[in-house]
Amino acid sequence: MILWFTIVQVAVAVVAGALCLVLGLAGRRPSDLSVGALALVELLLIVQVVVAIVAPLAGNPPTGDLLEYWMYLVSAVLLPLAAVGWALVERGRWSVVVMGVVGLSIAVMVWRMQVIWTIQVA
Template identity: 80%
Template sequence: MILWFTLIQVAVAVAAGLLGVILGLAGRRPSDLTVGAMALVEVLLIVQIVVAIVAPFAGNPPTGSLLEFWVYLVSAALLPPAGVAWALVERSRWSTVIMGVAALAVAVMVWRMQVIWTIQLA
């Protein structure tokens, strides 16, 4: 993994999460803004999948468990679409909060993936 890209992913996911939680608690239903923020989080996760495939061939292999890393990455990539699907099925303020919580969970998972990739020894 690349540290600067990880920091960007975490920052975007935290911003999307806070946006969703704040707007949801303020009574706003899912909108293009909140769904778009989740889409940006998902696009960054897809780029991370590509980086995780290419990085070992470029001389940046993981130091931790590769299985654990990929379970985190696939799970994180499934959270934004699941949150958006929930928001589109149940259009209430709580679904906006759920999208925010999902984005915050992605931020934590991305940071954990960075730790697995660079610090943790298998």
């Protein structure tokens, strides 16, 4: 993984998660703003999938458990899709709060993926 890209992903996910939490707790229903924030997080996760495929070929192999890394990445890619899908089906304020929780969860998962990729576990 690339450290600066990880930091960008974490920052975007935290901002998107906090935005959705604030909007949801303020009573706003899903809108272009809340869905677009998670769409940006999803776009960065798709780029991360490409980076995870190309990085070992470019001489940046993972030092941690590869299966654990990919499970985190696949789960992280599916979470925003599920949250936005649910928000579009059930157009309530709590679906926006769930999107916020998903955004913050993605931030934690991306940082954990960075740790798995770069730190050797004996």
